[in-house]
Amino acid sequence: MENGSITIPCTYTYREDLPTDTQYTVHWGKPEGQYCLNIKEEIINSSGNVIGKYKGRLSKVQDPTKKHKEFITIKGLKRLDGPIICCEVTRTKDSSEYTWSDNYGTYLHFTGDQSISQLDELIAVPGEEITIPCYYPQETTQADKTVTWYIGDKELCALNKDTIYTSDEPHRSNGYSLINFPTDVSLRIHRFVGSGFTQYCCQVTTINGTLTSRRATELVSVDSAASSQFIVNQPNNIIADTEGSVTLNCSYSYNSDRDVLWVNIYWRINSTHGSYAYHPYQEMVHPSYRGRTNITGSADLHIQGVKKADNASYYCFVMIKRCAGPNQYLQTISYGEGTRLIVKEIPAESLKNLIIISISASAILIILCVVLIVLKATGIICKKKRRPSDLKVNMNDLPDKDGEMCEEMPYCEISIKSPEQELADDNDEVTGQGEMESRRTVDGEDGEDESPLYAKLNKTKLEQKNPTPHPVQGEEIVYSTVLGPTSQYEVEI
Known part of the structure; x- marks a missing residue:
């Protein structure tokens, strides 16, 4: 561009x-x-x-x-x-x-150029059907065109002149055909058997002229003779869950005194002739895997968004290009014995139950939170404070100052003294008498805390927080039960 x-x-x-x-x-x-x-x-x-x-x-x-x-x-x-x-x-x-x-x-190809392009190389396993793509401008898709494929041993198509297919005489092209003429002029080799010529070139001729690919596509045949010095290893089985991701491992070793120029990795599905789960050229990847696979490490296949349909065998192919002399190189391919991917699908009923339980639990928590907020806002809940270190509430430790037993609720005043005792204390000049009486009640013979707590509800202060009118004037006494960590108290309010 x-x-x-x-x-x-x-x-x-x-x-x-x-x-x-x-x-x-x-x-x-x-x-x-x-x-x-x-x-x-x-x-x-x-x-x-x-x-x-x-x-x-x-x-x-x-x-x-x-x-x-x-x-x-x-x-x-x-x-x-x-x-x-x-x-x-x-x-x-x-x-x-x-x-x-x-x-x-x-x-360099620029957008709008009238030119044909091809892939640099493709792997070829003897006996498989192979498609060699040919990409050309959309302007040349009209039916009045001639498509010709050439074969040779040169990388430049200008040097390869042996015709193997022409759309003008398709019946003479035994073993070859076009994928979908005239819209797709890629070459289909019905059964690859291997030959001394490995470079394939595409040419399209229209009324506007002839377009020829500059560089050929090389078919690199799997070499069984290379297995002794080129080994590819894969695990037998790998288990994965649907909707998750999985990595299929692949490693290889290559023994040669030739320098390696580069390495390409390919993964095929179900057989060594199968479609590609991964290919360096994305257009060669099967549509159901396109965008979901990539290579991690040196040759491992990573699959995202695992589906039940991914339950298959996967074959790792490794192509190595090595130096063979000045301006010369050789390409060698080997592949592993395959890895079986076992996809475990969560049963629909179990998944449904899990969703229902999660929604129900969330709804219950929300309702409880709302109830607690309402109860606290209306002053119904008045929590008695205790020290975090206390395992049991000791009534002797309760102060006799009003208002210290509530959480910032000035309208709720708690005391260990009954209303009668407080009235008597107001008239009694002797201090400590009421407290001693309370302690005798608390520390009974069985050691249990049996003294009640008294809470006074000051409606004047309550109405300042909650202006709802109350029909009864003055103070009222109600009874409630306060549960501590180890004891139960009756609270007189």
Whole structure:
């Protein structure tokens, strides 16, 4: 997209036994023609300097996890920045230099370009049916067009000329067909058997001209001979619950003296020929898994939102690209024996009961809270204070000051003295007589607290908090029961 940005990686390898004073530098440029063999315009030179029109828009970063990998990011993209970006590596030892590069570079596609694109590679298991996608502009979907597929051994489609299918003569294309001509011109291989030619190219011709994919799709066949040096391991079974997530483990080991350039991971469903639960290209993932799967760790498959339909076997495929010489590489694939995912579904009746219980419990709690708030607001509840450390209420510890036994309720006054005793105390000059009498009542022979608590309800103060008129004037006496942690008291109010 114009005015957008793009990041292009460059991965390279070299012999580790070369002298330590050998230096390597990465520089970038645009080629003359379709190949990166002849650079006509430098973007970043061998000194690491950004050239000309790319100044201020281009940055270079080395991958911190791999010493043989660098990236460039171009901002504010323009059509003149393309169409091909090449990466070159120069090795310097003393006064000698050697430069090598990727032959074909990275091709920049802009929105609105009239061009065809294909995937770089696909894995192929002998005997399976394979679809090779071909993406082309929607303007070319009219029926009056010819679709041709070519095969060869070159990455550039301009070099592959052997025709294997043409829509003008479909009856002559034994073993091949198009997915849904004319809207989908992807190639279907009915039964892959493997051959010396592995590169497939798509071409579409209309009244407006011919469009050909620049780079071919390589079919990488599973190599049974590689199993001795390339092993993929999976667990036999994993159990998961519906609506949750699960991770299917996969590990691999590879023994070779060749440097590994990169690794791709694939997961297939039910068989080694099955659909993809995960693929580096999202368009290849089965619709029911698209957006729900990703790779964690080195090769583990993580599935989100597990469904009953996910109950299946999953096969882990690992593709390794390794160096085979100057500007040459080989790709090897191996796969595991499969992991059975057992999905446990919560019974509908149990789920329904769980929901009902949860709703009922919540409703009861809400009702209780409302009742308690109403009772406290109307002054019906008057809690007697006690120290947190007290395990049992001791009547001897109760103070005889009014108002200390309620929680900030000035209209509720509690005392251990009866109204008669308080009246007598007002006329009695001898202090302590009433208190001694109360203590004799509290500390009975059986050690139980049997003395009542007396609470006076001051209606004048109560009406200041709750202005509802009361029909009876003065003070009233009612009886209630107060439950303590270990005792029961009768409270005379």
